[in-house]
Amino acid sequence: EIVMTQSPDTLSVSPGERATLSCRASQSISSNLAWYQQKPGQAPRLLIYGAITRATGIPARFSGSGSGTEFTLTISSLQSEDFAVYYCQQYNNWPPLTFGGGTKVQIK
């Protein structure tokens, strides 16, 4: 099973600032990585797939990078609606599909 590790657990950021979230895979997953955003009481929402491709309707301030075992989600200028929990998920080696533990982005 591929283990996905996200860091940090919590990120405190002021509105308008940049947020950088990390995700590490226990072995290479090529570019088969997705990022999701989850707000309280809501289902996850797909942001990024293929490590770098924004899903339909996702603002350009969200960008993904990385390949192999190291990945990054960057939010260039945090808006109030971006404060949420973010999860990465690998789909290279399965079953099982596996998620990271999440990074909570909160207001500083």
Added chain:
Amino acid sequence: QVQLQESGPGLVKPSETLSLTCAVSGGSISSYYWSWVRQPPGKGLEWIGHMYYTGTTNYNPSLKSRVTISLDTSQNQVSLKLTSVTAADTAVYYCARDGRYHHYMDVWGKGTTVTVSS
């Protein structure tokens, strides 16, 4: 656009079987895999398994002995059964569409909360 709606009992007794249904509207269940994902209170996401409309299934090895996912193409529904439940199975259960070749989940239901308690 495609919408998913989970339904089922909100309370299940320990040792019994959890049964949920996901109604797919706005599109066909053909040509996609359909996943179930759960989230215990205050915790992260766990993939349970998925099924392709042809009948192919894959399950999380940690749950495989207790899980069955099925599709009803005539009703456009996806079902989940989880046997011998314990308190550890208390969670929000989501159904989600995942791709034929790349298994990220692009459409999610709102989720349904299941509590295991006597």
